[in-house]
Amino acid sequence: MKRTALHEEHVAAGARLVPFGGFEMPVQYAGILKEHDAVRHRAGLFDLSHMGQFWLTGDRVAEWSDTLTINAVATMKPMQARYNIFCNDAGGAHDDTIFYRLGDRWLLVVNAANAEKMWDYLTASAPSSGVALENQHGRRALIAIQGPRSVEMLQPHVDVELSPMRYYFCAEGRVNGIPAVIARTGYTGEDGFELFLDGERAAEVWRTLLHDCGPQGLEPCGLGARDVLRLEAGMPLYGHELTEEITPVQAGLTWALKLNKPEFVGKSALAAQRERDDYARIVGLVMGGRTPAREGYPVLQDGRVVGEIRSGSIAPSVGNKNIATSLVQPEAAAVGTGLAVEIRGTLHEASVAPLPFYKRAQ
Amino acid sequence: MAQPEDLLFSKEHEWVRLDGNSATIGITDYAQNALGDIVYVELPKVGATVAQFANIGVIESVKAVSDLFTPMSGEIVEVNAALESDPAAVNREPYGAGWLLKMRLTNPTESKTLLPPAEYEKIATD
Numbered sequence: 485m486k487r488t489a490l491h492e493e494h495v496a497a498g499a500r501l502v503p504f505g506g507f508e509m510p511v512q513y514a515g516i517l518k519e520h521d522a523v524r525h526r527a528g529l530f531d532l533s534h535m536g537q538f539w540l541t542g543d544r545v546a547e548w549s550d551t552l553t554i555n556a557v558a559t560m561k562p563m564q565a566r567y568n569i570f571c572n573d574a575g576g577a578h579d580d581t582i583f584y585r586l587g588d589r590w591l592l593v594v595n596a597a598n599a600e601k602m603w604d605y606l607t608a609s610a611p612s613s614g615v616a617l618e619n620q621h622g623r624r625a626l627i628a629i630q631g632p633r634s635v636e637m638l639q640p641h642v643d644v645e646l647s648p649m650r651y652y653f654c655a656e657g658r659v660n661g662i663p664a665v666i667a668r669t670g671y672t673g674e675d676g677f678e679l680f681l682d683g684e685r686a687a688e689v690w691r692t693l694l695h696d697c698g699p700q701g702l703e704p705c706g707l708g709a710r711d712v713l714r715l716e717a718g719m720p721l722y723g724h725e726l727t728e729e730i731t732p733v734q735a736g737l738t739w740a741l742k743l744n745k746p747e748f749v750g751k752s753a754l755a756a757q758r759e760r761d762d763y764a765r766i767v768g769l770v771m772g773g774r775t776p777a778r779e780g781y782p783v784l785q786d787g788r789v790v791g792e793i794r795s796g797s798i799a800p801s802v803g804n805k806n807i808a809t810s811l812v813q814p815e816a817a818a819v820g821t822g823l824a825v826e827i828r829g830t831l832h833e834a835s836v837a838p839l840p841f842y843k844r845a846q
Numbered sequence: 847m848a849q850p851e852d853l854l855f856s857k858e859h860e861w862v863r864l865d866g867n868s869a870t871i872g873i874t875d876y877a878q879n880a881l882g883d884i885v886y887v888e889l890p891k892v893g894a895t896v897a898q899f900a901n902i903g904v905i906e907s908v909k910a911v912s913d914l915f916t917p918m919s920g921e922i923v924e925v926n927a928a929l930e931s932d933p934a935a936v937n938r939e940p941y942g943a944g945w946l947l948k949m950r951l952t953n954p955t956e957s958k959t960l961l962p963p964a965e966y967e968k969i970a971t972d
Contacts, residue, residue: 500882516908517883708882708909774886774930776906798885798908828904
């Protein structure tokens with residue numbers, strides 16, 4: 485089991501560590517609900533160093549990337565970040581990622597569990613396309629600060645102006661004097677920043693931020709809180725709402741599908757699927773009762789199985805209701821449709837709700 | 847933390863407070879801490895008869911579903927209805943307001959198979 489550069493910080497803080505994506509990662513510190521509350525109302529600090537970081541260089545990065553992804557890469561402005569999905573020929577998701585266009589290179593952030601698969605996939609075609617790849621997985625660290633007070637907490641520690649930075653843009657600067665890519669991105673549904681920096685200096689930044697911003701309510705947060713936050717915010721998690729079998733069209737991510745791009749892997753399959761409109765799709769569910777819906781539970785309509793739960797959790801930001809995502813047949817997908825979730829042999833009421841479940845006040 | 851002295855414990859981290867032929871049952875502080883934030887408790891129906899160590903319900907935290915076992919045999923005479931709206935009471939006061947159920951014991955001598963506080967303490971150390 486691999487450890488991140490912040491492993492000792494987690495142990496010292498009494499975090500509960502679990503295996504995730506090949507790393508020993510903190511699932512919680514003080515408690516998932518308390519950490520969730522910190523992110524929604526103040527700010528939370530996350531170690532996301534398990535995620536894969538690849539550097540891409542060369543004049544043809546955008547052109548090459550556009551042949552492998554569903555969203556547009558070439559139209560990205562300098563210092564812009566963009567969500568993107570690599571698909572297989574059938575349109576299933578190979579991975580969902582974020583591209584960051586930096587000054588002299590690109591940063592591609594991939595899911596931890598897919599990092600090896602993606603590295604093999606990219607290195608198969610990059611060299612012949614004139615793109616140089618550098619694998620920083622496990623060497624570079626990623627610290628995220630997320631929550632409505634992120635700007636005021638982080639600003640004294642960085643040498644770039646945070647307020648003018650737009651959502652999904654980034655800057656190359658310093659955090660506590662340490663070189664970092666500072667990006668206004670995240671996976672919680674709140675304002676916040678992600679800091680990409682050298683693993684060897686990451687612990688200093690982690691400690692300083694917690695020490696200096698602790699009095700303002702900054703709390704270390706684990707992957708447990710992160711999963712509740714992203715689910716409330718309607719963001720897909722690879723392996724749940726997106727897989728090699730579940731396409732971005734099925735996951736409702738057509739906003740990221742640029743069919744006006746020239747040929748790319750999966751394009752014809754995705755275009756045809758979208759056209760047919762007959763596919764099982766990801767919907768949001770709100771449970772009527774207090775019993776949580778969990779991954780794999782059957783979803784029924786009028787006594788007939790029409791799908792299954794893909795993610796589920798109690799949702800403090802959605803009236804403390806139990807929410808879930810489900811992959812259901814198209815006839816069961818309209819908002820307001822009454823469905824049932826089978827939990828330990830008993831049917832529990834649920835209804836299809838619009839995604840996201842939670843949207844922050846602007 | 848030290849275990850309350852007036853209780854007996856199972857290896858599955860339940861506690862039992864004996865009162866003649868009746869018992870109150872809950873989960874230990876160690877168990878609630880290991881589970882994390884508890885969001886749902888499913889208990890047997892009043893009147894149900896349960897056998898020692900049988901699976902009688904579930905306790906769900908944010909992340910996980912865990913089975914609940916009964917440390918003794920008996921008939922359920924009361925369940926803690928307050929947990930329906932406030933399952934977090936099990937986290938806050940596992941030995942108090944977070945009790946789970948009361949039963950009339952059908953075999954009180956089973957208490958001999960349970961652990962005294964000092965014995966339980968040995969298995970409930972992180």
